[in-house]
Amino acid sequence: MKSIFLRNNLIYIRNKSMVFYSLFSVFISLIIYSLFIGRNIESNFSENPYGNIIAQQWLLGGILSITPITVSLSCFSIMVRDKYYGALDDFFIAPVKKYEISGGFILSSVVISLLMCIIQILLFIIIIAENPLDFFESTQFFKLLTALFISTLFGSSMSYFLSIFFKNPSTYGSANSLISTIIGFTNGVFLDLGSFPDSMLPIIKLLPTSHISVIFRNILLKPRISTVFDNTDSLLLRSFSENMGISFYIGNREISLMESLIYVFIWSSVFFMLSVIKGNKNDK
Numbered sequence: 001m002k003s004i005f006l007r008n009n010l011i012y013i014r015n016k017s018m019v020f021y022s023l024f025s026v027f028i029s030l031i032i033y034s035l036f037i038g039r040n041i042e043s044n045f046s047e048n049p050y051g052n053i054i055a056q057q058w059l060l061g062g063i064l065s066i067t068p069i070t071v072s073l074s075c076f077s078i079m080v081r082d083k084y085y086g087a088l089d090d091f092f093i094a095p096v097k098k099y100e101i102s103g104g105f106i107l108s109s110v111v112i113s114l115l116m117c118i119i120q121i122l123l124f125i126i127i128i129a130e131n132p133l134d135f136f137e138s139t140q141f142f143k144l145l146t147a148l149f150i151s152t153l154f155g156s157s158m159s160y161f162l163s164i165f166f167k168n169p170s171t172y173g174s175a176n177s178l179i180s181t182i183i184g185f186t187n188g189v190f191l192d193l194g195s196f197p198d199s200m201l202p203i204i205k206l207l208p209t210s211h212i213s214v215i216f217r218n219i220l221l222k223p224r225i226s227t228v229f230d231n232t233d234s235l236l237l238r239s240f241s242e243n244m245g246i247s248f249y250i251g252n253r254e255i256s257l258m259e260s261l262i263y264v265f266i267w268s269s270v271f272f273m274l275s276v277i278k279g280n281k282n283d284k
Contacts, residue, residue, distance in 0.1 A: 061217035062189035068155035075109040076163035109156035157271035187213035194243025
């Protein structure tokens with residue numbers, strides 16, 4: 001496991017195009033934010049001193065929700081390429097347990113995804129944040145780190161499962177682009193969830209990827225918007241939270257942050273188990 005982990009990390013770091021495209025989503029999101037989304041959100045809070053920070057944290061939450069998935073998909077292009085050139089067969093005939101091989105690939109993806117997320121947070125604060133010292137509250141860091149770990153674990157497990165079905169690197173790359181684009185929309189990165197038809201919202205609420213977006217935005221924005229909407233109707237606060245993807249509701253009950261974290265973790269376990277089952281069938 002350790003050898004595969006170190007090997008994949010070195011391959012990824014030395015591949016400049018992989019690193020570039022892992023960070024590319026930040027710059028695309030920043031452009032869309034600057035031209036469209038940011039102005040609309042900031043205009044709604046033009047008289048509030050926290051208006052700019054709310055808009056910026058909303059965008060960062062969206063970026064962090066897709067990064068663990070896009071980076072993980074990119075990481076597992078290494079495994080697809082190994083499969084294409086026959087290197088993966090050498091791993092499986094070696095005297096190494098299969099779960100150690102799977103664990104090495106997934107652990108490598110988790111570490112790289114975490115690193116890319118941290119770099120993106122730093123880039124975002126440097127480029128966008130007007131007051132970096134006021135961008136985070138001290139109570140948010142532990143929650144943010146927990147969310148980053150669970151989201152990268154999910155992204156790695158899901159990407160590993162998906163990569164099993166591909167044998168050609170070019171086909172896998174095309175699928176990556178399609179998956180990343182779909183997740184970008186369903187996570188409310190390019191459009192807020194209030195812009196979607198009501199018929200789509202129940203489907204979006206079932207997607208673990210959408211819960212990742214809600215998790216990050218809940219952590220980043222909940223303390224701030226609670227202050228902003230302190231003296232207003234609770235229905236207005238709920239409407240804003242739902243439309244902006246800060247909270248999910250089932251009926252009149254808000255899905256808690258812990259419930260969303262558990263939901264994403266369960267899906268991580270499901271994808272990992274499916275990967276092991278599928279991998280064993282392919283070996284027979």
